[in-house]
Amino acid sequence: MNKKIILAAFLTGTLALSSCKTNKTASAKASSETAKSKEKDNGMKPYAKVITKDATTDEGLFKVHQLDDKYYYEIPNNTLKKDMLLVSRIAQIPSNLGGGYMNAGSKTNEQVVAWERFQDKILLKVKSFSEVSLDSAAAIGNSVKVNNYEPTLYAFDILALNPDSTAIVIDVTKFFSSDIPALSGLSSGLRSSYKVRNLDSDRSFINSIKSFPENVEVKQDFTYNASEPPSNGSVGSISLQMNQSMILLPKEPMMPRLNDPRVGFFTVDQIDYSSKALKADEKTYIRRWRLEPKDPEAYARGELVEPVKPIVYYLDPGTPENLKEYIKQGIEDWQIPFEAAGFKNAIIAKDAPTMEEDPEFSPEDIRYSVVRYVASTTRNAVGPSVSDPRSGEIIESDIIWYHNHLRSYRNRYLLETGAANPSARTLDTAPEEIGEMMRQVIAHEVGHALGFPHNMAASFAYNVEDYRDGDFTQENGIAASLMDYARYNYIAQPGDENIRFVRQMGPYDAYAVNWGYRVIPGATTPEAEVETLNKWIMEKAGDPKYKFGRQSSSFDPQSQTEAIGNDPVKASSYGIKNLKYVAENLPDWTSESTNDYDDLEELYGEMLGVWSRYVGHVVTNVGGVNEDLKKPNQSGTVYSNVDKQTQKESVDWLVDNVFETPEWLIDPAIVQNIDYAGYAETMRALQERHLTNLLSLDRIGRLLNAETVATDYYSAVDLFDDTRKGVFQPNGKLDIYQRNLQRAFVDHMSSLMTGEMRRGRSGGYYDVNQSDVRSIVRGELKTLQSTVRSKMRGTSDTITRFHYDDLLSRIDMILNPEK
Structure with a gap:
């Protein structure tokens, strides 16, 4: 070329x-x-004009920039539309806010949010997973979306893009310093109670914003102008510090586990519109931590394996040193039940790091689960948790222990076990015994944080006489689950030896942990697990130690709060026998030791409450319905009425122990040293409470319903007849307690003639006007008229005659209201 x-x-x-x-x-x-x-x-500026060289920057999930009193988020584009959990908590609280049942660490809101761009704005959208289309390809997914439009929590102007346009800068100062209800620690009820007028902007500000790899933590100081604040009334305001935790939820939600009501778990619900069922299919998943074995092959062989990420609880830095040992034991007591699920060291207790060890540590940081020790006069402990609504995965939890709760346990220990337990007969309970009680309470609250609700049937698993057997109680405790409200062994009698009086873990706890937490090899969908999960239940079906009883079953004598043993009449008889011994010795154990009546007054008031609980357990037998949760392939029915003989015996017991005045409760050595009057009113209120509970509309309704399913039953007529005879059996001169109780009976008859059954859960209400209630009450009142007239003729006591004459007038007004 x-x-x-x-x-x-x-x-x-x-x-x-x-x-x-x-x-x-x-x-x-x-x-x-x-x-x-x-x-x-669009109003945007160059990045360098917004985030100047004077800005202080904190790297993490978002870059957080601070310029003087302004805060900016630099949100990466790749985090837009990602699900995040926004949790609002109180970080510091004024005295007595919420009546003492709120504290530093209390969660006030929990919501899933996502950042979305719309034109020149960033929207913070609140998302819901209660209604979904789990089949992403299903056409109905669009209908679910347009019929569940997500609300916008806040709209931010985009101020700038970062230099390579991969992130958006917004100003969050106004958002976090305004009175936004979703972030506020004051509910509408609290605002109304304390007459809150407004947020004082001059005394409200952002305390700090810190960014971490998967979360951002914001602390705000809020002061509200209030006319009636809960404390420091002269200031005329309420100040509190809030903490907002925003954490990135896992890209892939944990595989959920379908709930089975025969095993107790807290749950999350979803309505799946893409289901093949001919309806919107409601799915219920259990709430649980994500535990995955480090060595899946060894786990599949049945070996104990540590989890990839164990559950870790830190102790509040404010925890008294002498109690740390017991709190740690209570947390790690759950290691044994987790071994039943194949995991070792699944749950661990640690001291909070010091400032030198980790200056970033904060109990409010959502990355940490903490046992909060609250300086409060409230007597309580709780175990709340935060979970991913998409799957039920528990992200974090805080156990709350209120300082004065120790007092509650000392008092109940003395009252419920003092007759059979000499070491409980003191105001200065031994530290190791208090520590053991605290350990079990902490373990109970950790159980809630692991996903377990109360199992009120667990204490019904054991025979009453077993509680007097030292070997049995040492091995089995006082309930088949720590999650029952069975605190103490109040059945054991003086002279019984080697008795365990305090609750402990039981066989149900290991069973429930295995059912909820064991990884099922080869199962890749929730539905694929169902056969195995059902098999585990059926293997234990019929054994009362593995039964779950719902706390809401107020009609079921098998599932009662604070009860122990499988026979309420026998258990309460033992309990009251012990309580009589305690009442006789209460002054010696209190005022004689302190030369002060304060403890006597406090314990006497609580003793009345203990007696009342024992009585309530027996009342539940009457009109009682046993609830045994089961599937159709199991024999027997879910609901069965308590047998006639047990109900009759229960009413007779109530006549003997409640309606015949329990004068031992009004011991002059006690009452005349703590109050100048009111003894008769105290007894009247106690007797009336149980009388009206026994003759309540819902109980009568269940007795009426029994006619439809049984041939030999305790009827509503039987109940009224036995109760009336018990209340009006005394002849001759009546004392003030008897007169009060009889008036309470007649007054309650009046309320039954006009009362309406309130709407409750399915089957729990009925039309009183169209039922037999009015006719039974009318018949009872006419019978009572004859009884009262006869008794009136048989007494010459003036006050008793006045009383009978008054009753006749009251009955006449009920039967003839238009006279």
Whole structure:
């Protein structure tokens, strides 16, 4: 080829390449100018004009920039539309806010949010997973979306893009310093109670914002102007510190586990519109931590394996040193039940790191689960948790222990076990015994945080006489589950030896942990697990130690709070026998030791409550319905009425122990040293409470319903007849307690003639006007008229005759209201 031609071709190519580069540079410049022009048109500024060199930056999930008192989020584009959990908690609280049942660490709101871009704004959207389309390809998913439009919590102007346009800068100062109800620690009820007028902006500010790899933590100081604050009334305001935790939820939710009501778990619900069922299919998943074995193969072989990420609880830095040992034991007591599920060291207790060890540590940081020790006079402990609503995965939890709860346990220990337990007969309970009680309470609350609700049937698993057997109680405790409200062994009698009086873990706890937490190899969907989960239940079906009883079953004598043993009449008889011994000795154990009546007064009041609980356990037998949760392939029915003989015996017991005045409760050695009057009123209120409970509309309704399913039953007529005879059996002169109780009976008859059954859960209400209630009450009142007239003729005591005459007038007004 001619060299000139080659040279010309080379020059032409070079010029073309140069022209191409020039055009690209010009194009990029033009594009940049267009972007800048667009930013300007949308109110955006250059990044360096917003986030200046004076800004302090904290790297993490978002970059958080601070300039003087302004805070900016630099939100990466790749986090937009991702699900995040926003949890609002009280970090510091004024005295007595919420009546003492709120504290530092109390959660006030929990919601899933996502950041979304709309034109020149960033929207913070609140998301719900209660109604979903689990089949992403199903066409109905669009209908679910448009019929469940997600509300916008806040809209932010986009101030700038970062230099490479991969992140958006917004100002969050106003958002976190305004009175936004979703972030506020004051509910509408509290605002009304304390007459809150408004947020005082001059005394409210952002305390700090810290960014971590998966979460951002915000602390705000809020002061509200209030006319009636809970404390420091002269200030006329309420100040509290809030903590907002925003954590990125896992991209792939944990595989959920379908709930089975025969095993007790807290749950999350979803309505799946993409289900193949001919309806919107409600799915209920259990709430649980994500535990995955480090060595899946060894786990599948049945070996104990540590989890990839154990559950870790830190102790509040404010925890008294002498109690730390017991709190740690209470947490790690759950290691044994987790071994039943194949995990070792699944749950661990640690001291909170010191400032030197970790200056970033905060109990409010959602990355940490903490046992909070609250300096409060409230007597309580709770175990709340935060979970992913998409799957039920528990993300974090805080156990709350209120300082004065120790007092509750000392008092109940003395009252319920003092007769049979000499070490409980003191106001200065031994530290190791208090520690053991605290250990079990902490373990109970940790159980809630692991996903377990109360199992009120667990204490019904054991025979009453077993509680007097030292070997049995040492091995089995006082309930088949720590999650029952069975605190103490109040059945054991003086002279019984080697008795365990305090609750402990039981066989149900290991069973429930295995059912909820064991990884089922090969199961890749919740539905694929069901066969195995059902098999585990059926293996234990019929054994009362593995039964779950719902706390809401107020009609079921098998599932009662604070009860122990499988025979309420026998258990309460033992309990009251012990309580009589305690009442006789209470002054010696209190005022004689302290030369002060304060403890006597406090314990006497609580003793009345203990007696009342024992009585209530027997009342539940009457009109009682046993609830035994089961599937159709199991024999027997879910609901069965308590047998007639047990109900009759229960009413007779109530007549003997409640309606015949329990005068031992009004011991002059006690009452005349703690109050100048009111003894008769105290007894009246106690007797009336149980009388009206026994003759309540819902109980009568269940007795009426029994006629439809049984041939030999304790009827509503039987109940009224036995109760009336018990209340009106005394002859001759009546004392003030008997007169009060009889008036209470007649007054309650009046309320039954006009009362309406309130709406309750399915089957729990009925039309009283169209039922037999009014006719039974009318018949009872007419019978009572004859009884009262006869008794009136048989007494010469003036006050008793006045009383009977008054009763006749009251009965006449009920039967003839228009006279």
